[in-house]
Amino acid sequence: MQNATAPRPQTKASLERLFNPRSIALVGATERSIWSTAAYDNLMRFGFSGKLHFINPKGGTFFGAPAATSCAATGEEIDAALLMVPESKMAEVFDDLEQAGVCGSVILSAGFAEVGESGADRQRRMADAARAAGIRILGPNCLGFANFVASTPIWTTPLRRPMANPNVALVSQSGSVASQLEQFAYQQRVGLTHMISTGNEADIDVADAIEYLARLPEPKAIALFLESVRNPARFIDAVKAAGAAGKQVVVLKVGSSEAAARAAQAHTGSLVGDDRVFDAMCRQVGISRVHSMEELVVTADLFARLGPVRGKGLAVSAMSGGLCEIVTDQAEAGGIPIPQLAEQTTGALRETLPALATPANPLDLTGAAMLQPELISRTLATLAGDASVGILGFMFEAPLKEDKRGAARMFIKHVGEGFKTTGKPCLMMSSTFSAVNADARALTEECGVVYSGGGVRHCLSAIGHLLRRGEWEARQTRAAVVAASAQVAGGRPATERQVLDYLAAQGVPVVPASIVDSADEAVRVAASLGEPVALKILSPDIAHKTEVGGVVLNVRGNDAVRTAYDRIMASVSAARPEARISGVIVSPMRTTGVELFVGTLHDPQWGPAIVVGLGGVFVEALKDTSMRLLPISEQDALAMFDELRGRALLDGFRGAAAVDRQALARVVVDIGQAALALGPDLVSLEINPLLADGVRIEALDGLTEWSTVNEQA
Structure with a gap:
């Protein structure tokens, strides 16, 4: 039992005790609450083998077992607690949790930062109390977590039973979205290892969850649903830790960065748009960003089973010319390379294919494959031998129930035989979005086939992410990150000439230029250059020179230079009489490039x-x-x-x-x-x-x- 006056440190081990507890307390347990009932039913459905405590200040019997009036009253140390109590009772609850040695808590209760500043203040006070007690918080305003690997859920809406061989972890700031994603993953037979809802993130945030999952052997990919990122630096570090552990991060993010609104009038800010900074970060650190819930699950699943793809492009075959055309169009729209096959490959295909089939990529096997299914395995092996191909795809639906003649099994068996000979990542994909039940998954796995029911659109999108991640990893092996320079001395460059001179000092090539303060001097400088020149006003108060008539280009001859100088000065004086004028820049005219x-x-x-x-x-x-x-x-x-x-x-x-x-x-x-x-x-x-x-x-x-x-x- 922990001493209440000696707060325990919040260590990584405390996250392990929270997410993989041996004992759980349902604080506020009652059979009248749908949240309490769902949490209990999930624990029973999963077959939780640890100790379960029911806590209710009034005592009584719940779910067939007596309830203690507090965690401390159990007389046992408890790893994790689900708090289903009003916000007003939180302070006394944490005192009780500390006495019982509780290491982590899931807070279902709402009414905190999501309701405004007063709620945010209550959330800060609660987090301070938990921190003082050494208790980690998941939430508040969250549905909890589910550790499918350890058959341990603390989750407050109904869940399906764990699936065999799970390999995708899910982290979501929205509990409701996490529930929908869990249902869809089950429909596609994508096995989840963990599901974590972070809610308001008073303590444990998305970065903590990613770092925790990165250390575990079971997740091969991590799917994220984000509304915001509260600590960008820690988030990036966590993603890098996941990448170093061989786990790809796939993210669906809503909302936007406010870079454009906060960048004053700088053109750069207005060009960025609402979400471009986050997009840039994803490309830079190797995150795969998707734009729908379906794409999130399908992409994370294929990363978990196939991994990043090192190669130039995709080769696809099907028993339908129409499907091949659909694949071609959608791959081109998605920037997914469908390489032209080498002459050696097309020659080998001609020896295998019937006369009515054309060797190409995508490859239409025609109806001949219905009578000669061995064409599937032979052509897949040939396609894989092409140096331009990094990943192979075959279009075919896995049946939800085995047909009486076993035709589907025969075709999928030949797909598997072809895949086994390639030595490259291979995927059998449905043509339309299709459910995948236990029979379909068992059949494809028996035949050695990786199968997705995501349909052409989502499967191709996922393949694009696999290829881009492979390219990103290849770049990382070649790239040396440029370190930031030290703060430059000598003030701030403000005018155009100061900026260009500063850039030149930093090694950036700049156009030669002279600053003049008279028409005669402009003529002299232009003559010395011996080529057409450009004249531009120089003023610390004028950012966009063309708008005030401050630029004249492609000027030839002394008279033209003099006229251009005078015209610039007159135009600028009329448009911006208050502006400070430092002179006129004369530089050689560049006409090509x-x-x-x-x-x-x-x-x-x-x-x-x-x-x-x-x-x-x-x-x-x-x-x-x-x-x-x-x-x-x-x-x-x-x-x-x-x-x-x-x-x-x-x-x-x-x-x-x-x-x-x-x-x-x-x-x-x-x-x-x-x-x-x-x-x-x-x-x-x-x-x-x-x-x-x-x-x-x-x-x-x-x-x-x-x-x-x-x-x-």
């Missing part, structure tokens, strides 16, 4: 991030951008280029010089480092455009925005 936008922002939740997209006026018109959290590596930057819809422009579109992507990646990394070195008061650093012309890459314009006033400007 791809204009890119590179901008950084500081998200209030996730920290500094960097955005790359098509530049110039297109950055606002097209919003074709990719994002990562800082710092980034060159491999991250290269991946960002591949995510742009306009990436073809980098590769010599219509005769233009192809951009040196590796050199461009180094420049983007240097821009990110330069932004980090400016410190936490930097709201945004923007380069628009960053001109990429073959091997020549130059920043042509720069802008900074700060969270406080720059007194040096």
Whole structure:
């Protein structure tokens, strides 16, 4: 028994005692409560083998057993407790829990942070009391957890019995969504190892749950439903721990980051959109993000059974040309590569296939396979030998009941024989969304086939995630993370020229330029350059120069330069008479190359991030951008280029010089480092455009925005 005056530390072991308890107390037990009844029924259905205590301050008999008036009154040490008591009784309950040596508690009760500030204050006081007593809290306002591996649920709505060989863990901030996901997983025969509902997260949060699950042998993938992330740094560390343990994290997140609203008027913030920062984090740390409950379960299931896929693409075969066409269209829409087969592969297929079949990917076996099912195994083996194929798929439904002739068994047997010869990940998938019962799962496993009833859409989406995770892991082996630079001395760059000079000092190539304060000096500088020039106003008060007539491009000849200078000064004075004018920038005119936008922002939740997209006026018109959290590596930057819809422009579109992507990646990394070195008061650093012309890459314009006033400007 623990001394009430000596709080126990909250250790990792305490989570083990909570999630794998040998003794449980149902505090507030009563047969009149659906929550209490469901919790008891779940424990009986699972066959919980530990000690179960019923606690009710009035005593009595519940579920056929006498109830103690308190946990301490049992005279035994208790591992975990389900608290089904009003919020007003929580303080005295924790005193009792401490006396009974309770290590962890599940709090069903609501009326805390979810109801506003007064509830948040009550939640803080409750968490403080639990912390002082050394008691971990799951909740409040949560449905609990279920440890399917240990047949131990503390869950307050009805659950189905554990399945054999479970391999997917589920963590959800919403208990109701977790219940729906558990039902769907059962329908698909996806065995859950654990299900944890974190509720308001007064203590145990999603990161704690991920870290706990990462240490266990049974979960092979972790599925998350998130509404928010309260501690981003710990969340990222937990995901990395899961990855290091070989467990892929798949997330369905609702809601959005408020980066755009909090980034002042910086263009970078407005380009990000509500959810782009979280998306960028997922890509960067290797999380697979999905967008439906069905996709969450199907994807986590296939990660658990197949793992990440190292390879170039997917090869699919079916006994229907129409299905093959559907697969082709949906794979293209989802960015899943369906590679063209090598001539050696198509030649081998011609020797196997009937004359009416065309060797291609996807491969239509035609109705001939109905009469010659051995075509399935032979063609699968041939497809697997193609170097461009990383994963194989076969379209066929597993029957819910064995048909009398055993036809389905015969076909699936040949699928299994083909899969066994490949040495590559293989999946048999249903064409439509289909239930998977115990008979279907048993038949496919007997034949050595990994089968999903997720249908074309969800199975292809999951395969895309498997391939992208494989690519991400390959990049990680090549990438060296760039460390953040130290805080730069000498104040804050504010004007365009200060920004470009600062970037140049940080190793970023910038366009040559001179600052002039007269038309005569502009003429002299332009003549010395010996080529067309660009003139731009220089002012700490003017961020967007074109809007005030502060830019004239492609100027040739002395008279034209003089006229351009005078026109800029007149236009700016009329549009912004109060603006401070530092001069006019004269620089060589660049007429070829791809204009890119590179901008950084500081998200209030996730920290500094960097955005790359098509530049110039297109950055606002097209919003074709990719994002990562800082710092980034060159491999991250290269991946960002591949995510742009306009990436073809980098590769010599219509005769233009192809951009040196590796050199461009180094420049983007240097821009990110330069932004980090400016410190936490930097709201945004923007380069628009960053001109990429073959091997020549130059920043042509720069802008900074700060969270406080720059007194040096």
